[in-house]
Amino acid sequence: MAETVNAHETHGEDPSRRDFIHIATMATGAVGVAAVAWPFIDQMNPSADTLALASIEQDIGKVAPGQQLVVKWRGKPVFVRHRTPAEIAASVKDDHAEMRDPASDASRTKPGKQEWLIVIGVCTHLGCVPNFGTGDYGGWFCPCHGSVYDTAGRIRKGPAPRNLELPSYEFTGPTKVKIG
Amino acid sequence: MSGHSKYEPKTGFERWLDVRLPIVRMAYDTAIDFPTPKNLNYWWTFGGILAVCLVIQIVTGVVLAMHYVANGALAFNSVEHIMRDVNHGWMIRYIHANGASMFFLAVYVHIARGLYYGSYKAPREILWLLGCVIYLLMMATAFMGYVLPWGQMSYYGAVVITNLFSAFDNVIPGVGTAITTWLWGGFAVDNATLNRFFSLHFLLPFMIAGVVGLHIWALHVPGNNNPVGVDVKSKEDTVPFHPYYTVKDAFAILVFLLLFSWFVFFAPEALGHADNQVMANPLATPSHIVPEWYFLPFYAILRAVPDKLLGVLGMFGAIAMLFALPWLDTSKVRSMRYRPTARWFFFLFIAATLGLGWCGGKLPDDVVIPIGQDAVTGDATGFTVVMLSRVLAIYYFAYFLVVLPALGLLEKTLPVPETISTPVLPKGGAAMLSGATASPEKKG
Numbered sequence: 001m002a003e004t005v006n007a008h009e010t011h012g013e014d015p016s017r018r019d020f021i022h023i024a025t026m027a028t029g030a031v032g033v034a035a036v037a038w039p040f041i042d043q044m045n046p047s048a049d050t051l052a053l054a055s056i057e058q059d060i061g062k063v064a065p066g067q068q069l070v071v072k073w074r075g076k077p078v079f080v081r082h083r084t085p086a087e088i089a090a091s092v093k094d095d096h097a098e099m100r101d102p103a104s105d106a107s108r109t110k111p112g113k114q115e116w117l118i119v120i121g122v123c124t125h126l127g128c129v130p131n132f133g134t135g136d137y138g139g140w141f142c143p144c145h146g147s148v149y150d151t152a153g154r155i156r157k158g159p160a161p162r163n164l165e166l167p168s169y170e171f172t173g174p175t176k177v178k179i180g
Numbered sequence: 181m182s183g184h185s186k187y188e189p190k191t192g193f194e195r196w197l198d199v200r201l202p203i204v205r206m207a208y209d210t211a212i213d214f215p216t217p218k219n220l221n222y223w224w225t226f227g228g229i230l231a232v233c234l235v236i237q238i239v240t241g242v243v244l245a246m247h248y249v250a251n252g253a254l255a256f257n258s259v260e261h262i263m264r265d266v267n268h269g270w271m272i273r274y275i276h277a278n279g280a281s282m283f284f285l286a287v288y289v290h291i292a293r294g295l296y297y298g299s300y301k302a303p304r305e306i307l308w309l310l311g312c313v314i315y316l317l318m319m320a321t322a323f324m325g326y327v328l329p330w331g332q333m334s335y336y337g338a339v340v341i342t343n344l345f346s347a348f349d350n351v352i353p354g355v356g357t358a359i360t361t362w363l364w365g366g367f368a369v370d371n372a373t374l375n376r377f378f379s380l381h382f383l384l385p386f387m388i389a390g391v392v393g394l395h396i397w398a399l400h401v402p403g404n405n406n407p408v409g410v411d412v413k414s415k416e417d418t419v420p421f422h423p424y425y426t427v428k429d430a431f432a433i434l435v436f437l438l439l440f441s442w443f444v445f446f447a448p449e450a451l452g453h454a455d456n457q458v459m460a461n462p463l464a465t466p467s468h469i470v471p472e473w474y475f476l477p478f479y480a481i482l483r484a485v486p487d488k489l490l491g492v493l494g495m496f497g498a499i500a501m502l503f504a505l506p507w508l509d510t511s512k513v514r515s516m517r518y519r520p521t522a523r524w525f526f527f528l529f530i531a532a533t534l535g536l537g538w539c540g541g542k543l544p545d546d547v548v549i550p551i552g553q554d555a556v557t558g559d560a561t562g563f564t565v566v567m568l569s570r571v572l573a574i575y576y577f578a579y580f581l582v583v584l585p586a587l588g589l590l591e592k593t594l595p596v597p598e599t600i601s602t603p604v605l606p607k608g609g610a611a612m613l614s615g616a617t618a619s620p621e622k623k624g
Contacts, residue, residue, distance in 0.1 A: 041362075044376065050366045070463050075368030077463045121463075122368075125488055127343035128336060128465040143467045144340060145483055146544050161350060161488050 055180030057172065060116070068132045070121060073179050077121035077129050078167055079140075079153075080177070087138065087151040088114055094137075100155050101163045108152045108163075113171060118179070119153040120167050125160035140164070185209050210400060215418035216425055217406035219600050223297075224404065224425075225432030226290040232433050233283040234392065238385050240276040241325075248328065250378035252371035255330035256459040274448040280322050281451045282440045284474035287315060291502070296526055298514030299405040305506040307398040312502050314391050319475070319499075321384040324377040326472060331456030336469045338369045338377070344482075350489040368462060408600050409515030417600040468543065476540030477533050481576070483544050484569035494573065501580040508580050510588025518594040522587050529579045532572045539569040 056073055060080050063069045066087075069080040083091075091105040109117055121129050121140075128144035135141030136157065137150035147158030154163045169179040187208040189195040194204055247266050249258040262269035291311070294300055300308035327338045342363050349356035365372030403412060412418055419425075443450065451473060455466040471479050478495045485491035501508075516523040544566040551562030597603045 044362050044365055046361060046364075046366045047372065050370075050372065072463060075366055075370045075462060125343075127339040127346070128469065129463060131465075131467070143465055144336070144469050159483075159486055159488055159491065 055178060057176060057178045059175055060177055061175030065115065071179070073120075073167065078179055079117070079119050079121040079132070079164070081117040081119075081132075081151075083115050083117055083151060090138065091150055091152040091154075094150060094154075100161065103152070103154055103163055105152045108154070108166065110171065116177075117151070117153060118167065118169055118177065119164035122165070123147055123160055124155065124162040124164065125158070130164075186213050210396070210421075211426070212420065212422040214400065214421040215403065215412070215415070216421050217404050217412055217417060217600055218419045218424070219406050219408060219604075220404060220425065220428075221407055222428075222432055223289065223293040223407075225429050226286050226293065228429035229286045229433055229436045230283070230290060231392070232436075233279060233286055234385070234388060237276065237279050237283060238389070240272050240279060241382070241385065243272050244276055245382060248378075250328070250375050252330065252374050252460075255328065255374060259329045271444070274444045278440065278443040278448060278451065280325065281443070281472070281474065282436070283318065284322070286436070287318065288474070291315070292530060294405075295505075295529075296516050296523070297405055297407060298409055298509070298511075298516070300506045301509065301514050302506070303402045304398075304405060307395065307402070308506055309503060310391055310395040310398055312499075314388055314395060315502070316499065317384055317388045317391065321381060321388065322472065322474070324381040324384070327374065327377050328381060329456060330374060330460045332458045332460055332466050333453045333456040333469065335369060335460035335462065336465055337471060338373060340469070342369065342373075344492045344495070347489040347492040370462075405514065406600060407515060407517065408597055408603065409513065409517070410596060410598070410600060413599045470541055473537065473541070476538075477536035477576075478540075480536040480540035480569045481573045483540075484566060484573045498573075498576060501577065505580060505584075509584040510586075511584070511591065511593070512588070513593045513596055515596075518596045519587070519591060520594060521591045522584070525579060525583045525587065528575065532575045532579075535572045536569060536576065539565050539572065544569075 053074060056071065058069075058071050058080070060069060060082075063080060063082045065082050065084045067082050069082075070077045071080060072078070088105065095104045106114070108119075109115075123130050123142040123144065125142065125145055125147050128142050130140035130142040130147065130149060132140060135148040137148060139149040139151045139153060139156075141148055142158065142160065145159050147160035148156050149160075149164055150156050152163075153166075155161070167179050169177055172178045185205055185208070187198075187205040189198045189204070197203070198205055244262065247258065247262045247269060249255055259273070262273050264270075266272075294308065294311070323337070323341055327334045342360055345359040345363065346356035348359060361367060363373070364370065365376065406412075453470065455469075458466075470476070478498055481498050482491045482495040485494050511519060511522065513519055516526055542565040544564065546565045547560045547562050548565055548568050549563040550560035553559070554561050
């Protein structure tokens with residue numbers, strides 16, 4: 001009978017061919033699923049217009065010593081702090097104190113512009129905005145979980161793992177700064 | 181869904197429908213004729229209460245979505261518009277906002293019921309796990325819903341919770357930042373974040389409804405656990421769900437709705453926070469931020485750990501304990517009525533969880549037990565909230581990881597009745613067997 005002959009033949013040869021077809025189909029399917037999934041995952045990343053807001057220019061001439069200006073950059077606050085000589089001295093004195101994220105005061109500012117400390121005003125613990133001029137070191141105190149930063153924005157106490165982040169910036173004039 | 185259906189179609193239409201889509205049969209078997217242990221107490225009514233809560237949240241939520249605008253510039257004002265201008269908007273929003281609290285109140289009672297009476301033990305592990313999944317989905321939904329009014333608490337709640345993922349920077353630098361940027365759709369919580377949270381806040385309740393369907397399915401295979409904790413042995417141990425438990429549940433639901441209404445109409449902002457009446461400001465954090473009350477115990481655990489990554493792991497670990505529970509509790513006796521030692525550890529566990537909740541609402545450096553005085557400021561010093569949180573958090577984990585595994589092996593349990601009916605029958609005590617051998621057919 002024709003059927004019997006056919007069945008017999010497939011036993012001899014087809015299992016491997018059939019396995020190949022199964023594996024090839026599944027592999028192609030997996031690649032297809034991944035190719036379709038990626039756009040749906042990546043759409044959640046920052047959009048082109050969000051990325052375009054990458055740099056701002058700010059006049060800081062009106063910030064008196066001892067004051068802080070808060071500017072919004074990429075949706076986040078940036079602290080522009082005009083430090084007093086006493087604040088700078090207190091910070092430099094602690095350069096070799098034990099710290100979680102050791103950094104010298106000089107590494108936190110631009111050369112010759114030691115009085116201007118420019119940091120991203122977002123606590124490195126869980127993202128709250130630390131309060132100006134409070135806490136044990138006169139720098140910042142984060143109200144959410146009690147992280148304490150000194151006048152160089154270095155983490156000194158509390159749960160935050162790192163110093164306040166430095167944005168990339170440059171002085172474009174004596175009182176003009178470009179952030180981003 | 182288990183056993184033989186006793187449904188008999190009465191009308192011609194029901195007979196016609198029954199051979200095409202036996203949906204009336206399913207409803208009859210599930211909610212009318214379902215054999216239910218006859219000794220369920222009021223702690224068992226919270227399942228029905230939770231179903232009502234879910235329906236209330238979905239109905240009020242869909243209505244609110246008709247008036248709400250998910251845009252960073254407009255959201256706050258659209259909520260004010262709902263409160264002031266939309267007909268009955270204030271009531272619908274207060275029902276939805278307080279409904280979330282009522283939902284969590286009921287789910288905590290429901291979970292505690294399961295913990296006390298051993299409802300997570302074989303053969304109900306899947307039922308329990310599905311409940312844990314519902315609880316996780318509820319937390320995600322509540323969190324994203326709280327962000328939508330776009331007040332200060334909304335905003336910084338979103339900031340803190342999404343920043344939990346930045347802890348992965350401590351494992352592989354950059355990974356945590358990549359995750360938070362992806363979650364936010366930007367470099368900070370902003371309009372893109374609000375939009376996606378609104379979309380997901382709308383979706384998740386329907387996913388909860390789906391898992392609730394599975395939860396009820398998984399309930400109806402082994403049937404209800406009961407306060408005695410022994411299996412149903414005969415038909416005499418059960419009563420039909422209707423009218424016995426439809427009426428009992430309905431009564432409990434009405435009492436619960438009284439409490440619900442009291443909050444909605446007499447203290448609608450009692451569980452909220454004044455700072456959320458201030459529009460979100462990315463440049464200034466309120467001086468004291470706290471999550472909603474139902475997250476406070478986990479928040480206290482997060483703050484109790486001085487390391488960021490470990491704090492986050494501790495917080496998620498506290499929930500993971502619930503998932504692992506069926507395999508951590510080694511005792512073969514379900515109900516703590518017959519576990520004289522375990523029940524005290526259980527009550528201590530409830531107290532510790534409530535204590536953690538209290539700690540979560542306080543500032544970490546607040547002094548609980550004053551011992552001395554600060555030499556400079558004169559402020560009291562001593563045992564602080566964060567220290568108390570540590571003690572309580574250690575007990576929270578020890579309950580799951582040490583107490584329950586060890587007690588199952590060490591504890592001398594009381595004699596467990598042979599059947600549900602035994603304790604209430606005359607001379608019932610004569611039929612009792614010792615706890616360890618009461619139901620040798622059960623495997624723990």
